Amino acid sequence: MNETNRQWLLAKRPHGMVTKDNFNYVETKTPEVGDGEVLVRNLYFSFDPTQRGWMEDRPSYLPPVKLGEPMRASSVSQVVVSNSPDFSVGDLVQAAGGWQDYTLINPKTEMLGINKIPQGTDPTHVLSVFGTTGLTAYFGLLDLGMPKEGDTVLVSGAAGATGSVVGQIARIKGARVIGIAGGPEKCAWLKAEAGFDDVIDYKADDVDARIGELCPNKVDVFFDNVGGSILEAALNHINMKARVVLCGGISSYNATEPVPGPANLMNLVTNRARMEGFIVIDYLPRAAEAVADLGQWMAEGKLKHQVDMQEGFENIPDTLNRLFTGKNIGKQLIKVADPM
């Protein structure tokens, strides 16, 4: 192995929307593979709103990506050299390959893990419905949202990889599900394919008024991926003992000034309601539980999901922004290489 290794390195921290200037494109050589290490070739990268946070130089649930390092990203990868007894050349794995062709991983010390993909599993599924977005939906909704049969569940970012799975799990659990998404195409998919009871198009509708119309019994669970004015609108309609699951706040991730929070937090008091945040990595030890349920629902045709697959290593930085401009429908992935 002495191949060219293309990399997108974090060059400077973003202020506002991410641009290509935030990254340096470089070509190096693949590194030497030491004892116990494996070298993987990255085939697919996952794009996740949380990556925007990793680019900031501030404490969070993971350390910031350092300047001069490849941008951190989850990947489906293939082992091309193995000095580890646990991996063989050709194995497909889920890893945190980062934006480069080849990644050197020590399976014993890798912070974010490296896991073999079971034979027969669609590799793109491990970055979507069986990956962090699916697990985020499953544990966030069921552990924090705790929907009961007949509850009204409202989901923002409903056409996204997490939101679309949240809504479908809520339906499977017997809840009435209303989604908030942007644009007629996303809304149509949610109603026709994902089985949402109704959908609010935040680009066309008065969100606050429409929540009131579509949730006559108020909102028992609000699963929020968006924050900002959408969160404030939802808080206007929460039921007694409502659970607000804070998953993300994509509306503010690219803001250059602090974005004020909802002015109506006192609605949590009058309704004895709860707002709670979570990070899916805390649930990784319970992943098998989620994958078993999600797999069964997929097999039964109860759980649909969409992948927005881009292609080409050169298009990686631009693909990240599809999340923030709302262009993606479903899970945003990019394919950069074919398996051997």
Place this chain on the structure above:
Amino acid sequence: MNETNRQWLLAKRPHGMVTKDNFNYVETKTPEVGDGEVLVRNLYFSFDPTQRGWMEDRPSYLPPVKLGEPMRASSVSQVVVSNSPDFSVGDLVQAAGGWQDYTLINPKTEMLGINKIPQGTDPTHVLSVFGTTGLTAYFGLLDLGMPKEGDTVLVSGAAGATGSVVGQIARIKGARVIGIAGGPEKCAWLKAEAGFDDVIDYKADDVDARIGELCPNKVDVFFDNVGGSILEAALNHINMKARVVLCGGISSYNATEPVPGPANLMNLVTNRARMEGFIVIDYLPRAAEAVADLGQWMAEGKLKHQVDMQEGFENIPDTLNRLFTGKNIGKQLIKVADPM
């Protein structure tokens, strides 16, 4: 009974701070007492920030006070006529007398209850440490805040009737307690008498910076009576799995425009933290549990409390504003009559 009954009626709903113009002073005659009813003479009124909310014409945990009705207020009162087998003339009771000398109550249907005060109990205690403010502190802190030994507990509105009890219960439970209050007199009392580990004077200190200095292990429980910028500052310092107990938001109760919420709600996500609201009336069935503990701590000298006692029926409206200008130290009461 055909006595003059002085009343302060809600005349118009406030916009901003409450003024005397929001009330009409009238004199009527005491009403006829029907079957099963009692007539009480009100001796002491409790002042609570939540009364400001009752003056607004919007849905909340209790119906708004109607225009032309006496302003709703908790009272210590004395039975002067009884057509109920459960009450005798002379009984001291805790009730919702409202701002008038005499109140007609049907004990079977009274929404907010009427309860005899046990012999030997200081009647002002049932409006403070054994009343809604003490119960609010007890259940809010223990049920929602769940402080563990060694936790850091931060309390805003710390010199108030609720906040001062919250901090002392937290200390009894083995937590380190930091209070936020306004002015040197309140801060000195909290450290010298109430045993807070340290105090931040929000009128003099940089609250955000001081929380950071005084809470090197971060904040495990934040009990918030204030909201606004104090809440935002506290959220900057929450620990993993922190509990933010939303009790009130006095900083915005008199605002004429919506007050933006904290810009850093995403800290709830990265710290897997929870923010939860509650209303003490849900806990009234468990009041005896709280009163037993609070009474024991009082008897042991572990729980101090202060009463700010004003006097005179004519001073009722002005006394309400003492809560919002921060003039009160401890529980704000007014005495309007002596018992028989």
